[in-house]
Amino acid sequence: xxxxxxxxxxxxxxxxxxxxxxxxxxxxxxxxxxxxxxxxxxxxxxxxxxxxxxxxxxxxxxxxxxxxxxxxxxxxxxxxxxxxxxxxxxxxxxxxxxxxxxxxxxxxxxxxxxxxxxxxxxxxxxxxxxxxxxxxxxx
Amino acid sequence: xxxxxxxxxxxxxxxxxxxxxxxxxxxxxxxxxxxxxxxxxxxxxxxxxxxxxxxxxxxxxxxxxxxxxxxxxxxxxxxxxxxxxxxxxxxxxxxxxxxxxxxxxxxxxxxxxxxxxxxxxxxxxxxxxxxxxxxxxxxxxxxxxxxxxxxxxxxxxxxxxxxxxxxxxxxxxxxxxxxxxxxxxxxxxxxxxxxxxxxxxxxxxxxxxxxxxxxxxxxxxxxxxxxxxxxxxxxxxxxxxxxxxxxxxxxxxxxxxxxxxxxxxxxxxxxxxxxxxxxxxxxxxxxxxxxxxxxxxxxxxxxxxxxxxxxxxxxxxxxxxxxxxxxxxxxxxxxxxxxxxxxxxxxxxxxxxxxxxxxxxxxxxxxxxxxxxxxxxxxxxxxxxxx
Numbered sequence: 215x216x217x218x219x220x221x222x223x224x225x226x227x228x229x230x231x232x233x234x235x236x237x238x239x240x241x242x243x244x245x246x247x248x249x250x251x252x253x254x255x256x257x258x259x260x261x262x263x264x265x266x267x268x269x270x271x272x273x274x275x276x277x278x279x280x281x282x283x284x285x286x287x288x289x290x291x292x293x294x295x296x297x298x299x300x301x302x303x304x305x306x307x308x309x310x311x312x313x314x315x316x317x318x319x320x321x322x323x324x325x326x327x328x329x330x331x332x333x334x335x336x337x338x339x340x341x342x343x344x345x346x347x348x349x350x351x352x353x
Numbered sequence: 354x355x356x357x358x359x360x361x362x363x364x365x366x367x368x369x370x371x372x373x374x375x376x377x378x379x380x381x382x383x384x385x386x387x388x389x390x391x392x393x394x395x396x397x398x399x400x401x402x403x404x405x406x407x408x409x410x411x412x413x414x415x416x417x418x419x420x421x422x423x424x425x426x427x428x429x430x431x432x433x434x435x436x437x438x439x440x441x442x443x444x445x446x447x448x449x450x451x452x453x454x455x456x457x458x459x460x461x462x463x464x465x466x467x468x469x470x471x472x473x474x475x476x477x478x479x480x481x482x483x484x485x486x487x488x489x490x491x492x493x494x495x496x497x498x499x500x501x502x503x504x505x506x507x508x509x510x511x512x513x514x515x516x517x518x519x520x521x522x523x524x525x526x527x528x529x530x531x532x533x534x535x536x537x538x539x540x541x542x543x544x545x546x547x548x549x550x551x552x553x554x555x556x557x558x559x560x561x562x563x564x565x566x567x568x569x570x571x572x573x574x575x576x577x578x579x580x581x582x583x584x585x586x587x588x589x590x591x592x593x594x595x596x597x598x599x600x601x602x603x604x605x606x607x608x609x610x611x612x613x614x615x616x617x618x619x620x621x622x623x624x625x626x627x628x629x630x631x632x633x634x635x636x637x638x639x640x641x642x643x644x645x646x647x648x649x650x651x652x653x654x655x656x657x658x659x660x661x662x663x664x665x666x667x668x669x670x671x672x673x674x675x676x677x678x679x680x681x682x683x684x685x686x687x688x689x690x691x692x693x694x695x696x697x698x699x700x701x702x703x704x705x706x707x708x709x710x711x712x713x714x715x716x717x718x719x720x721x722x723x724x725x726x727x728x729x730x731x732x733x734x735x736x737x738x739x740x
């Protein structure tokens with residue numbers, strides 16, 4: 215990873231985004247943020263990031279889930295490593311019954327609960343980026 | 354609500370219809386009439402009456418039948434029977450079947466007006482009650498979501514920034530200042546956890562989960578719960594080991610809440626374990642029951658506390674790192690397990706660790722248990738006076 219990896223955050227809470235952005239920027243990532251699902255989708259299409267941080271409970275209901283569904287239908291966007299961050303507590307895995315272990319809203323994703331421990335966040339981000347890099351080499 | 358109120362009158366005597374119409378239209382009501390039950394019912398459909406007067410003795414569809422069909426279609430319509438002296442007994446019967454009042458023939462205009470006004474007042478009350486009840490249900494159903502978003506989101510944002518400040522100021526703060534920052538974070542953490550637990554206790558009607566019971570794969574539930582707790586275990590360098598038979602029979606249950614129950618027990622095991630310790634999950638089948646055991650080698654529970662740990666608002670003495678909860682986790686867990694016809698028990702040695710065992714009936718036995726109402730009603734009492 216010689217180039218700075220680009221991380222896009224889509225979350226409707228600017229204060230929360232600031233808290234995350236600082237952690238990621240301090241670790242050397244280039245961070246962009248968009249504060250609603252619609253603009254988020256446009257930003258994704260315009261320039262797909264190396265990694266997406268997505269709040270799935272934006273706005274009224276789960277607009278982020280809708281965004282994730284739209285991403286899954288798009289062959290290019292569905293491959294973006296995505297870290298889903300949500301205010302729901304850890305039982306979120308159980309909101310998607312019948313699936314083996316993990317909801318996997320997207321092909322490549324990982325779940326975390328708000329607020330996120332900074333080190334845990336960096337660990338997950340790095341793991342997802344490394345896995346994506348390995349896939350690229352293999353592919 | 355008298356002005357514009359809609360009144361439907363069903364009677365085979367034209368003179369009655371005319372007289373009633375005349376009385377009510379003078380008072381600004383909107384009136385519709387029908388000469389028999391069948392026409393009355395189809396008129397009620399499009400007219401949308403507030404009050405319906407039905408003659409009990411009509412050719413064709415009887416007044417009783419009309420009453421019954423009106424009520425099944427819209428229980429908020431106020432039905433009143435019109436009856437001659439000879440059928441007073443049937444008027445009483447009609448009221449027993451749900452008519453709100455009766456008008457004995459012959460009647461004076463004033464009597465008729467009075468009964469109509471009373472009926473409309475009743476209609477207003479019925480509609481208010483229905484609206485109130487609907488509002489309460491909406492609030493109850495959406496309470497968790499509303500509070501989760503409105504209350505938790507700002508707290509999470511504050512916490513996230515505290516976490517960032519901790520990192521950013523790491524080499525500029527004194528130890529005392531760092532310690533203060535850590536306490537702020539820990540208080541916020543407690544608050545966030547408490548909201549989660551309270552939400553759970555308030556919003557979940559555990560009595561209702563039986564309605565959506567399905568054949569549920571226990572191994573899958575265990576796997577999900579372990580995966581959920583894994584990150585927290587990893588942070589404390591705790592290994593979660595699993596000893597499961599190659600296959601487990603299904604239980605009749607609800608995957609979501611069962612998973613939550615198991616997650617609660619597992620995260621307790623992690624919480625009360627020493628760093629670097631082990632937590633074990635095992636399962637076996639014994640006599641139509643599945644036994645799931647979660648064992649830790651942590652701080653343990655004192656014998657005098659053990660009988661109370663599944664009660665509401667019991668709070669264990671602080672965990673290894675001083676963690677504390679709202680004292681509802683195990684109470685909710687117990688309710689979930691009991692709603693599944695199962696049991697949860699705990700054994701513990703202070704300083705040595707604890708073992709929690711959840712027992713669930715395998716599917717066939719569980720389905721049979723559904724036919725025993727006393728087994729259903731007992732376990733899932735609402736939180737004792739708390740909400």
